[in-house]
Amino acid sequence: MYAYTAQSLKAELNERGWRMTPQRETILDAFQHLDEGKHLSAEDLHECLEQTGQGISLSTIYRTLKLMARMGILRELELAEGHKHYEINRPYPHHHHHLICVKCNKTLEFKNDTALKAGVRQAEKEGYHLLDCQLTIHAVCPSCQRSIVPI
Amino acid sequence: MYAYTAQSLKAELNERGWRMTPQRETILDAFQHLDEGKHLSAEDLHECLEQTGQGISLSTIYRTLKLMARMGILRELELAEGHKHYEINRPYPHHHHHLICVKCNKTLEFKNDTALKAGVRQAEKEGYHLLDCQLTIHAVCPSCQRSIVPI
């Protein structure tokens, strides 16, 4: 859970016998320049890169997102929308959690150092190598509580 | 986040103009009798009920799981296996969180009252109606750290 650069990513890939590629650098770069609170699905990223003329195949995008999530570079978010979203995994004090409305999918970020610490401690206690830790709250937002739309 | 019975479920459904059905009662019952630490996918539940002669169509199972999750009766878990798992949503002190190995998918439960409280407080603060709150840790378990299998 630290800040990656193209160089440190290459180093870590090579250490494992893997390779740095322009596609991986492009994707890392895209997430590093994403505003805090923004997150992308595979499709989002694909379109977004397509528009800036840096098109990368969907296959590679899916592969790379999974790879980076498993390396701890990206966080895989389940925002109740039927598909995964990704964001860069920044360390404390940028680390945050999500409060999600299950009806309209509106998502709020919030920070909570205590929950983060609890996660870190639990992983250590069990001897696990921590990649990500998220307190996810599913709830109904005020405006959806008032709405008459069923569930 | 409280313990549902067939009666209280019926009451809450009727209040919203919906109906109690034998299928919904069967499914609620199945989860209430599931051991702590167990969770089922839609397919799991389907097979499980099929075997006890209480067969319910897959369509209805999917519909009911989603309904109950959105009512706060069930928790929807993402255990990194490509499909959702569900478990009954028990209140404190039975409430727990999950530590998941992203390589082998082995999952450990753990309790942490502080994280739960942090979630409850955050939802209240924003005026959200809480359904579920889970601290999910993605990590690599000790045996997978030693394994040479890539990612």
Add this chain to the structure above:
DNA sequence: CCCTTAATGATAATTGATGCCGATAGTGTT
């Protein structure tokens, strides 16, 4: 006991994600 309509079951359709494979291009070595 009706009547309205929510809910079910069977099946088709959708779609996020993965597998496959020939072509391409990083990386360590010579």
Add this chain to the structure above:
DNA sequence: AACACTATCGGCATCAATTATCATTAAGGG
């Protein structure tokens, strides 16, 4: 700098979990 090895890419086929459709059934309020 050229080479060999093989990880990675792109394009497409495929898969599997989930959702949509719709005729039929049956809750539950009046």
